[in-house]
Amino acid sequence: MERPHPSGWRAGAIRLADRVDLVVAQSCEIVVIGVGSLLLAMLAANVGARYVLDSGGFRFAQELPERLFPVFIMAGVVLGVQKGGHMAVETVLVMLGRQGARAMLLVGHAIVIGSYILLSRDILLLAEMLWIDRSPVMGIPASYGYYTIAIGLALVIVVTANQAARVAIMGPEAMPVPAPEEQVA
Template sequence: MAVSHDREHGVAGFPATLLQAADAAIFVAAAAVSILSLVVLFLSLGGEVVVRYLTTQGMGWPSEMPNLLFPWLVMGGVVVAAQKGAHISVTLLLDMLPRRASRALLLAMQLLVAATFFYLAYIGLAVIEITGSEVYPVTGVSARWAYLALIAGFVGVGLTAVTTFLRLLITEDPRSVRAHVSEEEL
């Protein structure tokens, strides 16, 4: 699964290649986390249904899997959407501005996004310390595992903002960076 950046005109050379590699790594990691979480959730809950049907008793541990894995599924999807430019946005002002002003606005937005999400990741470390004593009774897994998904997602969105910021500096048309193209979804 490669992230397509062909629509970003004017981006060439080693810095662009490095940015594309970084974006591809972020995208693949987030997609893999989401897919793996979904598969494990499906298999564990499906297995619980089959065992309950055959034996009238449950295994117990699959009931804790949504608490542990759903945050990873969601945050992986958030990062994938950020990589694809698929989050909802209002571009009226951006479309009305000349290219130079739109680049400045987009750069400022990426600085704000990066600062916000890296700060949220930092705050998430305190949350992990607080929740570290909570343990799921059947699996014995710490609640830290679920809260770690938030930190990983915040870092993923923050890194995406950094690579977007750098792309905005080297591209000819700033509106093309992370521009959502519905044809790519097919």
């Protein structure tokens, strides 16, 4: 179904949401590609180094992936939410009709936003406690991964708020639809 085209302030709100989503998507894609490439190159180099170096590889090769992996995962989570690549059961939405589906989606988005705000708050409190715990080789604080998760959740909140704005203005048809190859029947 083709999306209705809003006008006036609604069109401006949709354009703003689109711009924010574009910046978030491009940033997360750069992170996924960059960090994924770095992880692959580093692990490949470490495998080679095991055969060449007397030390059996690079000492940091265990710690760095542990610190980079949360960045990689959270960027992917944000992209998944943006593209509608999360698990959804839409049977009830179809039964509710257009206005009922809009209301249910908006309530669902509000629950996600509220839950992630609370979760982010608790993660930040935990991160403050773990700054003193550092990795043995590189000295990176354990709080780093928790801050990464909090940033990722903040981006999910932004993306979810954008989706909620689109649904409120344009209706349930504004929800993202994943590519057919990404759908499971």
